[in-house]
Amino acid sequence: xxxxxxSPEALRLQEGESSSLNCSYTVSGLxxxxxxxxxxxxxxxxxxxxxxxxxxxEKERLKATLTKKESFLHITAPKxxxxxxxxxxxxxxxxxxxxxxxxxxxxxxP
Amino acid sequence: xxxxxxTPKFRVLKTGQSMTLLCAQDMNHxxxxxxxxxxxxxxxxxxxSVGEGTTAKGEVPDGYNVSRLKKQNFLLGLESAAxxxxxxxxxxxxxxxxxxxxxxxxxxAGTRLSVL
Numbered sequence: 001x002x003x004x005x006x007s008p009e010a011l012r013l014q015e016g017e018s019s020s021l022n023c024s025y026t027v028s029g030l031x032x033x034x035x036x037x038x039x040x041x042x043x044x045x046x047x048x049x050x051x052x053x054x055x056x057x058e059k060e061r062l063k064a065t066l067t068k069k070e071s072f073l074h075i076t077a078p079k080x081x082x083x084x085x086x087x088x089x090x091x092x093x094x095x096x097x098x099x100x101x102x103x104x105x106x107x108x109x110p
Numbered sequence: 111x112x113x114x115x116x117t118p119k120f121r122v123l124k125t126g127q128s129m130t131l132l133c134a135q136d137m138n139h140x141x142x143x144x145x146x147x148x149x150x151x152x153x154x155x156x157x158x159s160v161g162e163g164t165t166a167k168g169e170v171p172d173g174y175n176v177s178r179l180k181k182q183n184f185l186l187g188l189e190s191a192a193x194x195x196x197x198x199x200x201x202x203x204x205x206x207x208x209x210x211x212x213x214x215x216x217x218x219a220g221t222r223l224s225v226l
Binding site: 041043046097 | 204
């Protein structure tokens with residue numbers, strides 16, 4: 001059974017304090033790993049897709065990386081507007097149905 | 111660009127009542143999904159559809175039924191609501207492709223359901 005585990009469950013940072021969110025996975029035949037951002041009261045929105053170990057993607061203060069067992073979402077010098085829940089999802093094998101982790105709730109204090 | 115639209119946005123039901131949640135997408139996507147999201151539990155897949163006229167069970171299907179009579183619409187039904195079904199429900203759609211980078215899910219804004 002495919003498993004996706006995100007840590008920590010919650011993270012509080014001061015503005016400018018860089019940190020990383022983790023998404024570890026146990027799947028057979030990774031097809032792709034996806035990061036989504038979810039603001040309170042809204043649906044998740046796509047951030048990145050990664051599909052091979054060593055790959056990196058960047059967007060503003062966010063950088064996602066991928067290894068054979070996990071992905072990191074690095075947040076550099078975060079701002080309060082980066083506060084959100086970050087979800088990780090994987091597609092594996094012959095299925096296009098993703099498996100989601102439980103998410104990391106990030107709060108950035110000014 | 112409407113994307114994925116869910117109706118209603120909020121609903122309060124009494125135990126035993128029934129209701130239907132509607133999801134509509136205008137992106138001509140083949141796949142559609144219904145999730146529920148509860149505190150600390152992440153997104154859990156209820157049912158999904160890989161094309162018009164098809165449905166399949168997800169992780170937590172009990173107490174729900176779905177129909178996909180038209181490609182653009184995916185309906186989620188609660189025949190006899192229970193307090194355990196109090197949750198936020200999200201619909202999503204996607205177009206499966208061998209290009210992994212394009213296998214993105216697009217989500218609606220959610221329906222907040224309370225069952226008393």
